[in-house]
Amino acid sequence: MKSSMLYTCLIVMFFVSATTFGEILDDGTGTSASKSVSASKGKPPQMEYEQWWWNEYTTEAGTFQWHIEADAEAHASATEGNGWVLAVGDASAFSGCRYDVVDVGARAVVDSTDEDDDDPPKEENDGTGWFDAYQGVYGECDAFAYAEIEEGSTSSASSNSNSLCYPAMSE
Numbered sequence: 001m002k003s004s005m006l007y008t009c010l011i012v013m014f015f016v017s018a019t020t021f022g023e024i025l026d027d028g029t030g031t032s033a034s035k036s037v038s039a040s041k042g043k044p045p046q047m048e049y050e051q052w053w054w055n056e057y058t059t060e061a062g063t064f065q066w067h068i069e070a071d072a073e074a075h076a077s078a079t080e081g082n083g084w085v086l087a088v089g090d091a092s093a094f095s096g097c098r099y100d101v102v103d104v105g106a107r108a109v110v111d112s113t114d115e116d117d118d119d120p121p122k123e124e125n126d127g128t129g130w131f132d133a134y135q136g137v138y139g140e141c142d143a144f145a146y147a148e149i150e151e152g153s154t155s156s157a158s159s160n161s162n163s164l165c166y167p168a169m170s171e
Contacts, residue, residue, distance in 0.1 A: 024064070024136075024169050028054035033091070033143035036160035041081075045148035056169045057136030063128060066137050068095040069166040071122035074106040076159040080113040083153025088146040089118075091161035095139035100125045108159065122164075131169075139165030 030052035037046035058064060074089030092105040102123035108116040141163035149155045 023059045024056055024171070025059060026054070026056045028052070030054065031139065031141065031166050032162070032164045033141045034160070034162045035143040035145040036158070037145040037147045038156065038158035039147035039149045040156040041149070041154055045146070047146045049142070049144045051140065051142040052165075053138070053140040054165060054167055055136060055138045056167060057134055058131050058169065059133060061131065061133045064131050065126065065128050065170045066097050066099065067124070067126035067166070067168045068097060068100060068102050068137055068139065069122060069124035070095045070102045070104040070139070070141070070164065072104045072106040072141070072161075072163040073117075073119040074108040074159070074161040075115075075117050076108040076110040076157075077115040078110045078113060078157040079155060081154030081156075083150030083155050085113070085150070085153070085155045085157045086111050086146070086148045087157040087159040088144070089159035089161040090144040091142065091163040093139070093141040093163040093165045095137070095165045095167045097137040097167065098131070098135065099127055099129050104163075106161070106163075110157065110159075137167035137169055139167040141165040
């Protein structure tokens, strides 16, 4: 009798722990994006774009820890010889869950002899909360860079952008 009670308790404990802690799955292409371009005499306009996303979710309902983070920075510079110049760096990152959202954007633009930087502070948050089955955290980030000079110019232009989204769950 005592042994059957013990086995029953062990089996019940197994099922309770199995339903309490679900497996955490991840999906997506990546958590950071980075692009850089330049334009100079005899080189055509350059444009680059990249976007990535990331998702983590649980297969079972339960209480999980979550962390979300977003960071972005952009830089543009140009030297003007004898013509029109344009350099643009643009980056954004978003990360969120049902409890909070963090969002960062950066933009740098130069249309003459100059240099521009945009590096806002990153945003992050974390906590613990209840997630239903197949719910979780999500993030996406993108980077855009563009550089162009007037045809025949002796100018040069360059830009770069970087972004990071980091959503994570743990038991």
